[in-house]
Amino acid sequence: MKTTMRDTFLATVLEEMRASPDIVLLSADFGAPAIDAIRAEFPDRFVNVGIAEQNLINLATGFALEGFRVIGYAIAPFITMRCFEQIRVSLAILSQLRPMNVTLVGVGAGFSYDVSGPTHHCIEDLAVMSALPNLSVYSLSDHTQAPLFAKHCLAKPGIKYLRFDAKPHEPVCDAGNDGLIERGFRVLNAGRDLAIVSTGYMSHVAWSLLPELRAEGIDPLLIDLVAYNCVDIAALEAELAHVPRTLLLQEAVLDRSIENTLRRMAGGRLEAMGVGDRYIFEIGSRDQIHDAAGIGRAQVLDRILQHHAALA
Amino acid sequence: MNARAEFHDPATRALLLADKARWVREQTLAIHRRAPETRVASSLSAVELLTVLYYSGIARITPDEPLHAERDRIIISKGHGSICMYPILADCGYFPRAALETVCKPGSFLGGIPDPIIPGYETINGSLGHGLGVGSGTALALRTKGKPQRTFVLLGDGELNEGAVWEAVMFAAHHQLKNLIAMVDCNGRQMLGYTDNVVNLNPLDAKFAAFGWQTHTVEDGHDVAQLLAGFEALLASDSPKPKVLIANTLKGKGVASLEGAALAHVMGVGRAEIDAILGDGGAP
Numbered sequence: 083m084k085t086t087m088r089d090t091f092l093a094t095v096l097e098e099m100r101a102s103p104d105i106v107l108l109s110a111d112f113g114a115p116a117i118d119a120i121r122a123e124f125p126d127r128f129v130n131v132g133i134a135e136q137n138l139i140n141l142a143t144g145f146a147l148e149g150f151r152v153i154g155y156a157i158a159p160f161i162t163m164r165c166f167e168q169i170r171v172s173l174a175i176l177s178q179l180r181p182m183n184v185t186l187v188g189v190g191a192g193f194s195y196d197v198s199g200p201t202h203h204c205i206e207d208l209a210v211m212s213a214l215p216n217l218s219v220y221s222l223s224d225h226t227q228a229p230l231f232a233k234h235c236l237a238k239p240g241i242k243y244l245r246f247d248a249k250p251h252e253p254v255c256d257a258g259n260d261g262l263i264e265r266g267f268r269v270l271n272a273g274r275d276l277a278i279v280s281t282g283y284m285s286h287v288a289w290s291l292l293p294e295l296r297a298e299g300i301d302p303l304l305i306d307l308v309a310y311n312c313v314d315i316a317a318l319e320a321e322l323a324h325v326p327r328t329l330l331l332q333e334a335v336l337d338r339s340i341e342n343t344l345r346r347m348a349g350g351r352l353e354a355m356g357v358g359d360r361y362i363f364e365i366g367s368r369d370q371i372h373d374a375a376g377i378g379r380a381q382v383l384d385r386i387l388q389h390h391a392a393l394a
Numbered sequence: 395m396n397a398r399a400e401f402h403d404p405a406t407r408a409l410l411l412a413d414k415a416r417w418v419r420e421q422t423l424a425i426h427r428r429a430p431e432t433r434v435a436s437s438l439s440a441v442e443l444l445t446v447l448y449y450s451g452i453a454r455i456t457p458d459e460p461l462h463a464e465r466d467r468i469i470i471s472k473g474h475g476s477i478c479m480y481p482i483l484a485d486c487g488y489f490p491r492a493a494l495e496t497v498c499k500p501g502s503f504l505g506g507i508p509d510p511i512i513p514g515y516e517t518i519n520g521s522l523g524h525g526l527g528v529g530s531g532t533a534l535a536l537r538t539k540g541k542p543q544r545t546f547v548l549l550g551d552g553e554l555n556e557g558a559v560w561e562a563v564m565f566a567a568h569h570q571l572k573n574l575i576a577m578v579d580c581n582g583r584q585m586l587g588y589t590d591n592v593v594n595l596n597p598l599d600a601k602f603a604a605f606g607w608q609t610h611t612v613e614d615g616h617d618v619a620q621l622l623a624g625f626e627a628l629l630a631s632d633s634p635k636p637k638v639l640i641a642n643t644l645k646g647k648g649v650a651s652l653e654g655a656a657l658a659h660v661m662g663v664g665r666a667e668i669d670a671i672l673g674d675g676g677a678p
Binding site: 106126128131132134137139140141143144145146148149167172175179180182363367 | 434501502503504505511516521531532562563564
């Protein structure tokens with residue numbers, strides 16, 4: 083059946099709201115028929131904050147601090163980048179100290195608002211949102227996944243970003259979603275000649291190429307990656323261990339960090355040290371903060387010597 | 395002296411609050427003497443306002459259990475200019491006074507910019523323009539749950555340059571968040587000079603009123619009796635509007651070298667000047 087992620091997601095949210103009085107939905111003046119049903123049934127737990135994404139994030143924070151489970155709903159580039167600093171300060175940093183449950187839903191992944199131009203094309207969100215500690219990014223590929231992640235995100239404490247396509251689609255294929263929540267990805271085709279790791283709409287593209295690849299004698303391993311920055315790395319590595327080469331496909335800018343560039347250049351020979359996936363609240367000198375962050379001088383020396391000893 | 399001044403007759407109450415504010419100011423300067431990294435000028439302008447909020451019984455506080463459900467929420471949105479909160483929170487019993495000796499020292503929980511690792515702070519501080527939106531969220535959430543607790547948010551006047559503040563101002567008025575009380579520490583100066591010369595906010599009272607807020611301007615934000623009367627007038631009101639107390643204050647209040655300086659925000663106070671002000675005082 084052809085439908086949108088937001089419709090199957092919001093239908094599940096409505097069911098969850100009926101069962102639990104602690105769920106609120108905040109929208110930045112962005113709707114859907116399924117939203118109309120929610121706001122009619124729960125006028126006290128649906129808030130249209132107006133065209134004000136910065137305020138949406140801060141309001142979500144206030145609700146979350148008071149124990150509500152919050153869903154923030156808006157157009158993808160606006161709920162990520164218009165209010166990026168609010169997300170960083172009030173959600174990513176604060177959630178390290180105070181328990182919060184906030185799910186941000188961005189509709190309009192990649193070029194799904196095709197004719198609306200670059201303000202509505204959302205191609206940087208995966209990179210910028212993945213940069214935030216304490217925030218899980220999920221890039222869904224079809225509407226069958228949306229109800230699963232509605233339940234998962236409401237049940238999982240912390241801050242989540244769900245990236246939705248805006249258009250109605252058929253499911254990518256009939257592979258089902260077994261293990262998707264646990265592993266963060268699913269295998270669409272278990273070939274061994276090469277791997278294609280795709281996310282979002284590009285999983286539809288990868289699947290559509292399968293007949294042509296098979297005609298060329300290529301049976302690919304097709305992986306649909308959803309848990310974009312929080313995948314089960316060991317499980318993904320185990321899948322990819324059987325194939326000689328991997329192609330990443332995403333409807334988003336590629337990571338231009340020097341870490342990624344060096345990793346490509348160095349193959350398996352890169353050691354990288356940087357700030358871990360958390361904020362530093364310890365008070366001290368820069369050197370002491372480096373120690374807390376895992377990039378202290380002694381830690382760097384230790385890593386070099388360990389690496390050197392391993393090579394010797 | 396009693397930590398709380400709420401049980402006395404009005405005249406005694408004002409004397410006790412003024413006395414307490416004097417102690418808070420001295421402690422703030424003593425902290426700055428030990429930790430010159432702290433933003434002192436903007437921490438001195440809100441001394442009386444916060445003293446009245448915490449010691450008069452205006453805000454319901456729960457120092458023994460800082461996140462107790464029945465506390466009023468107090469959000470210090472101009473967080474980096476709130477070092478005067480440290481002695482107030484210690485004195486009220488959120489943490490031992492001895493901790494005041496450790497500000498900005500390794501291993502302390504009292505940094506140059508306070509965050510909720512400090513008991514008594516609700517939100518992340520140091521980035522301006524977030525507190526009123528978060529406070530609008532807590533106020534609406536509390537109302538949705540049918541809870542009577544109020545949300546107080548301290549803002550700086552320079553902070554009102556941030557557009558997100560006005561998103562929250564409009565939202566709070568539209569939703570008639572009468573349990574939200576903003577407090578603007580109008581000390582007249584921001585980093586590069588006088589607010590009037592940067593982005594003029596006046597007439598601020600009329601602006602808030604035009605946005606649908608109930609306003610009260612305190613002409614002398616260092617007069618505890620005026621502040622107390624302002625809070626009481628706002629809180630006694632039956633109006634469904636959100637409330638704002640606009641306190642005209644002096645940046646660097648109590649320190650001659652700061653009081654007249656356009657760039658007071660980024661200025662420290664030398665040890666000799668603090669010693670002269672404190673005399674033998676300043677021990678926590």
